Amino acid sequence: MRFVKILERVLIAIPIMLGVAIIVFMFMRLTPGDPVDLMMGDSGSVTQEEEEALREEFNLDKPLYVQMGYFLSGMARGDLGNSFTRRQPVADIIWQTLPATIELALAATVLALLIAMPIGIISAVRQYSVLDRVAMGGSFLGISMPNFWLGIVLILIFAVKLKMFPVAGRIDYGMELHYTTGFYVIDSILTGNWPAFVSSVKHLFLPAVTLGAAMAAIVARVIRSSMLEVLRQDYVILARAKGLNEFRVVVKHALRNALIPTVTVVGIQIGVLLGGNMIVETVFGWPGLGRLAVDAIFSRDYPLVQGVVMIYALTYVIANLVVDVLYTYINPKISL
């Protein structure tokens, strides 16, 4: 039953993805700036014929609806086309950069939850305590600080001044690492390569903090407020009346209930994270999808932009589906 419902949700995603594809296609063509002009600009003197040849190669000489037809039919076959600037299949480029982005996004999410959960819980249990006030003040900062600014400040303090962390990149230059998964932290653990592990974790830390800060702030607030609500409920008193100690009352009986609204917020925050990753990857020179998207947009590399945006949309759809499924597990009253 659950499987059928999930399949249903997956099928609903298809028209959404189609809509996204059409919108991205149109927006890119409506944006001023011509990809061939931008490419030619770099190489100086180019003849009219060479330019024509490029346009023909990229199908830019065809009418828009024909171009869209190529794009959509290609996509239906799982072919995202070739990048204008890199002359490589878009799918290959994305496949190579995807692990970097996922690694950063996961690190940011895990870090955010690890910080936000205990802070949110303790703030609720010790409402109006010093810790509560400091934490809520801090989370207010976390919500209001823009990503790029936080990133630059962190780089200035911890990378430039204190030299505790590297400024940019994923791993020290020239460091040997045998790539299997493309997740540097995991690869270095798998191969037992400790210098590479330390280096990749250090590179990961600042961008993960920058990307996760807003999420941590919001999640801490949501957990705090839902815990405050839950801690007043009769079933919490029952848990105490059973003879449970306060830790189990809070962490088992109250938290499980407080997680229900929290999961929804985390789901929304994953969408926000996707937007933030373009900025954070650019600030930290992180070779992931976000930076790829920014580069592709600047060079009007239509197929690459389209491909990356499709991946973003897909990630968002999947994240929402996962949240919905997760929701049914933690809230027995809801089924898909």
Added chain:
Amino acid sequence: MLEIENLSMYYDTAKKPVKAIQNVSLKLDQGEILGLVGESGCGKSAMLLTIMRLIPYPGKIKYGQIKLDGENILTKPGREMRRLRGQKISMIFQDPMTTLNPVFKVGEQVRESLRIHEMVASNSSIPFLDGARKRKEMEMVLKLMQEVGIPSEESRYHEFPHQYSGGMQQRALIALALSCRPDLLLADEPTTALDVTIQAQIMALLKQINQERGTGIILVTHDLALAAEFCHRIAVMYAGEIVEMGKTQDVIENPQHPYTDGLLHSIPKITTQKQKLLPIMGTVPDLADLPEGCSFYPRCSQAHDKCLCAVDIVELLEGHQVRCAIYQ
């Protein structure tokens, strides 16, 4: 078994303290059922929560003692108090709909109680992975569910509270409260949320537990008729104080306090053909702003000047106590 002496508990709110319990003394013997009767807001639930030492913030015990088997539980450290809760003293809460945790299976919630108090000993070196122990606990839970009258307990075990009706939820809570065979059961209006037939079944169940196991019960209710039928003794509460207490027969047939008298006249009897109901006029006073002297004075039909002074509780007949200026 239970002895409460001069107990006072106030909610220290920002404005004035809410005097939820004032100078209450009472005793409960082994195997006895005491009815705690009074209007809404007079401090009945507060009384039970105080005995459990689970009064919510900003409630504070001002003075007094609560002795269980001769030991004052108010001075016990948290660890020992937790061992008493659920095992020696357990409580059935007022509202079954909100008292079970919505995210856990009902059977597991009952089993948790058995686990905390280690009702089934474990022979394994890793107790929490002990499958045999878990099975034994589950069997006990199923038996408890059967005893309190939850049908098809095997499947009910794995259901969540929202799949239960109100009556079934109350039964599950009773199963939970009885799971560790407590000596003292605090039942806070266990049947208010239920319809009359189920009410009768549940009361019969409690009576049976009381007779078979000698469990002492404090039954909180606002229903004097129910208390009269079910309890050995009755304590009538008004505005945080006990105004009359005695054997059920004495209190019902020979009420001494005007408030008890009023309560008795405001309940309809099915047996008598025609009877005029005499409601008590006025409302319960604000516990944060009690009148001087007798709290019932503003509503009392027999009020006079002496009522304005502090009134002590006095023993009129053997075991029949009254707090009223008439008898001072």
